[in-house]
Amino acid sequence: MSAAEIGRGLRAGNFTSVEVTKHFLERIDHAGKQLNAFITVTPERAIADAARADARIARGEGGPLTGVPLAHKDIFCTEGVLTSCGSRMLSNFVAPYDATVVERLAAAGMVMLGKTNMDEFAMGSSNETSWYGPVRNPWDGTKVPGGSSGGSAAAVAARLAPVATGTDTGGSIRQPGALTGLTGFKPTYGRVSRYGMVAFASSLDQAGVLAQSAEDAALVLGAMAGHDARDSTSVAVPVPDYAAGLGRSMKGLRIGVIREFFGEGLEEGTGRAVRAALEGFSAMGATIVELSLPNLPLSVPTYYVVAPAECSSNLSRFDGVRFGHRCKDPRDLLDMYKRSRGEGFGAEVKRRIMTGTYVLSAGYYDAYYLKAQKVRSLINADFRRAFSEVDVLMGPTTPTPAFAIGAKVDDPITMYLNDIYTIGANLAGLPAVSVPCGLVEGLPVGLQIIGPHFAEERLLAAAHSWQLVTDWHRKLPPMFA
Amino acid sequence: MSIEWETVIGLEIHAQLATRSKIFSGSSTAYGATPNVQANLVDLGYPGILPVLNREAVRMAVRFGLAIGATVARRSIFARKNYFYPDLPKGYQISQYEQPIVKVGSVEIVLDDGARRIGITRAHLEEDAGKSLHEGLGKQSGIDLNRAGTPLLEIVSEPDLRSAREAIAYMKKIHTLVRYLEICDGNMQEGSFRCDANVSVRHKGRREYGTRCEIKNLNSFRFVERAINYEVARQIELLEGGGRVVQETRLFDSDRNETRPMRSKEEANDYRYFPDPDLLPLALDAAFIEEIRGTLPELPDQKAERFEREHGLSRYDSGVLTASREFADFYEAVVGMLGGEAKLAANWVMGDLSGFLNRDNLEIGQSPIGAKQLAGLLARIVDGTISGKIAKEVFEMMWGGVADADAVIAAKGLRQITDTSAIERVIAGVMMANPAQLADYRSGKDKLFGFFVGQVMKATGGKANPAQVNELLRKLLAG
Known part of the structure; x- marks a missing residue:
């Protein structure tokens, strides 16, 4: 059942939130360990919240999400609950406050089941960099679920939770969404508050949803979006009723197909599924235009300068002084810094801190950081030009379906190329969604739809229209059917 | 032949802005609280926490920019200055780097040999760090983050200052200005106003x-003077001895009256500045800036000029009176109540009042004699009730507790004798008592006039009106 269906059932009195919550807690109990999707499960709190939601529903209060369970990526601070960010560094960190996303979804009456596994500090594309071990793809346990929101993706794909939050810095919602057959939605930068979301790369990070359908994504996004005075980069643009806008027709929608997304490196089956989807939209009355974004292929190198630069600074606060891991018996201050950070961070995080420190250092700043910012504005300009001609852009979310656990973990460059189609939207701050559009050898692949700033409604309507005429989003991993 | 050296100084003044809350958080900025009670999650640099700029700090920076005739940047940018230190919670300090809020401006300083204009390169907003505590903790160190996130305005001068004296005059000028603008309390003991001095010497004419x-963290005018003088002497001695100056950061040891290199760090810091992605560029529209311009008070230079022009005071007196807004206000209040007599009021405010305040280590706001009481006293000089000399006695008694001049005059019988016949009676008595001196005077010893004045004043307990005494004596002594 989707989140929307659960909400309707609750309000119709078909079942209670406590019953639904128990159902998911049991599934987590049975299947959770083999997938390693959760870092923390909070059953007592969930049942208590569910009981409160039931009372609200009984009083005729609440909305479409009241009483519906969800899982939060372990990057969102949750008061009184471990917020580890998938890192040893924060393996002892109990947040003293709730992130805005957590606060808003709780206010909507949603029931938190627990906190999901993730790549350490959201740095990774396979969920293999977590201190808590890799997450397995529910479609094939030998494969990765994608990352960094891999735990949230696996949890929803295996229906351990009806819906989950995620964060997307370079594709961390859309890529795992594609690899696990989900609707993964990354909103416009600034649409959702970053307050309480442990920062990876502040100019790119954006919270979003991993859902079973566009309808679910619309409901949850609507509840979490909006201006927040505590985040200076959140934007005061009114939040439309996303669910109400789902029915818009595809007739006359101008779709741009990004030529650069269909070149070398795109796996054949994935390409075929995406092209078939484009024909589907054409059949619904949309016009398809092929166009070129010439600077887009520079996304990956640009991203791997900007993101590490920001992360090297953002992660400086983890110094063993006030919170997080501190080494045993430091000899002096320098020893405490070196060993606390050396022990607390994993290899990928260290790699990025070092890269970021290097690109910001005196003598290299202009050649790397400043250059990357310039390329970033060129990429922005490419997108702006494209959106003067078309309403949305479409292409594959990932070059291939899910790959094997361990296959790329020792080869960062190959791993980074997995985000080649998703990074552009982050650099330009654009909303984008991945929707399931086929199976290749039993593994899901995703169609990516990118829109101009604050065109969430348009993207959700396109995704929903697609889901009205297809059932890829209803397919379940055989082991969890 | 010895070479003539020229000193070159630039100051970086840190003025703590007088906002109630911190620059990026709602914590209080009050001084002296128990460690860490004024540090919230923002100040502690907690994961997921974001900075939100305090508008009041921005307004204060704009006030300063307008007051020094600088360009207030319509767009300025907060950057991160990255370095590790336990009292720097985030591992970076948020500070304006390439694009500060206040650009080129200047102030005028007045010295004995004339006025000089000193350039100000820039002024930018930044957050202060916390404090590391080492005393009484054994082998451990403590961290107090109450100060972390306190807003600072860093005011950077051009290397336009040529002596410690000029540096002090400049620093005092800025000190006066920030207090006039009510953007900094100027409390140097609490560190609200401090500076780093960049000092070098060169052959005159080069x-x-x-x-x-760079001498760090000087928090009194006296230390600035002593540190610069020591440093200049050190550099000249070094250079004249064939050595060379090494660019370094030094600390001033006020006990030993010398500067010393700071403990050298293992490696030089590369701060890796970059724009803070958590804060949008600070954009100010013209209307906002103009609105602030409309709220500026009369500035010290303007006030001094007005005192010269309207009150007929000297430039020196005007400068002294306007060095503090409270002082100038006190003076103006006295003049207002007296309905003029500017010079008299200025002399008393700068003289006796200042002297007593300094002696008792009081601020003007704490003066036991208010403007109204002082005006009351001066009015008695003006109307001839008491002489200036008696007024000083009355002032002292007023300071001691009875703040009302008339009450003191009445109680102590200090009212001036202005009754001609009374004074004449005293003079007659004095003449009779001193026949020899009278004879000498009348035979041409004019110098004895002073003797008779003294005798009359003595006989009246100093209360006789001096002008009348003079006049009557001349008449009566002539015979």
Whole structure:
């Protein structure tokens, strides 16, 4: 059942939130360990919240999400609950406050089941960099679920939770969404508050949803979006009723197909599924235009300068002084810094801190950081030009379906190329969604739809229209059917 | 032949802005609280926490920019200055780097040999760090983050200052200005106003600068003077001995009255500045800036000029009176109540009042004699009730507790004798008592006039009106 269906059932009195919550807690109990999707499960709190939601529903209060369970990526601070960010560094960190996303979804009456596994500090594309071990793809346990929101993706794909939050810095919602057959939605930068979301790369990070359908994504996004005075980069643009806008027709929608997304490196089956989807939209009355974004292929190198630069600074606060891991018996201050950070961070995080420190250092700043910012504005300009001609852009979310656990973990460059189609939207701050559009050898692949700033409604309507005429989003991993 | 050296100084003044809350968080900025009670999650740099700029700090920076005739940037940018230190919670300090809020401006300083204009390169907003505590904790160190996130305005001068004296005059000028603008309490003991001094020397007439040393964290005018003088002497001695100055950061040891290199760090810091992605560029529209311009008070230079022009005071007196807004206000209040007598009021405010305040280590706001009481006293001089000399006695008694001049005059019988016949009676008595002196005077010893004045004043307990005494004596002594 989707989140929307659960909400309707609750309000119709078909079942209670406590019953639904128990159902998911049991599934987590049975299947959770083999997938390693959760870092923390909070059953007592969930049942208590569910009981409160039931009372609200009984009083005729609440909305479409009241009483519906969800899982939060372990990057969102949750008061009184471990917020580890998938890192040893924060393996002892109990947040003293709730992130805005957590606060808003709780206010909507949603029931938190627990906190999901993730790549350490959201740095990774396979969920293999977590201190808590890799997450397995529910479609094939030998494969990765994608990352960094891999735990949230696996949890929803295996229906351990009806819906989950995620964060997307370079594709961390859309890529795992594609690899696990989900609707993964990354909103416009600034649409959702970053307050309480442990920062990876502040100019790119954006919270979003991993859902079973566009309808679910619309409901949850609507509840979490909006201006927040505590985040200076959140934007005061009114939040439309996303669910109400789902029915818009595809007739006359101008779709741009990004030529650069269909070149070398795109796996054949994935390409075929995406092209078939484009024909589907054409059949619904949309016009398809092929166009070129010439600077887009520079996304990956640009991203791997900007993101590490920001992360090297953002992660400086983890110094063993006030919170997080501190080494045993430091000899002096320098020893405490070196060993606390050396022990607390994993290899990928260290790699990025070092890269970021290097690109910001005196003598290299202009050649790397400043250059990357310039390329970033060129990429922005490419997108702006494209959106003067078309309403949305479409292409594959990932070059291939899910790959094997361990296959790329020792080869960062190959791993980074997995985000080649998703990074552009982050650099330009654009909303984008991945929707399931086929199976290749039993593994899901995703169609990516990118829109101009604050065109969430348009993207959700396109995704929903697609889901009205297809059932890829209803397919379940055989082991969890 | 010895070479003539020229000193070159630039100051970086840190003025703590007088906002109630911190620059990026709602914590209080009050001084002296128990460690860490004024540090919230923002100040502690907690994961997921974001900075939100305090508008009041921005307004204060704009006030300063307008007051020094600088360009207030319509767009300025907060950057991160990255370095590790336990009292720097985030591992970076948020500070304006390439694009500060206040650009080129200047102030005028007045010295004995005339006025000089001192350039200000820039002024930018930044957050202060916390404090590391080492005393009484054994082998451990403590961290107090109450100060972390306190807003600072860093005011950077051009290397336009040529002596410690000029540096002090400049620093005092800025000190006066920030207090006039009510953007900083100027409390140097609490560290609200402090500076780093960049000092170098060069042969007089050379254009290029010598190698400079930066003396950190000077928090009194006296220390600035002593530190600069020591440093200048050190550099000259070094250079004249064939050595060279090494560019470094030094600390001033006020007990030993010398500067010393700071403990050298293992490696030089590369701060890796970059724009803070958590804060949008600070954009100010013209209307906002103009609105602030409309709220500026009369500035010290304007006030001094007005005192010269309207009150007929000297430039020196005007400068002294306007060095503090409270002082100038006190003076103006006295003049207002007296309905003029500016010179008299100025002399009393700068003289006796200042002297007593200094002696008792009081601020003007704490003066036991208010403007109204002082005006009351001066009015008695003006109307001839008491002489200036008696007024000083009355002032002292007023300071001691009875703040009302008339009450003191009445109680102590200090009212001036202005009754001609009374004074004449006293003079007659004095003449009879001193026949020899009278004879000498009348035979041409004019110098004895002073003797008779003294005798009359003595006989009246100093209360006789001096002008009348003079006049009557001349008449009566002549016979």
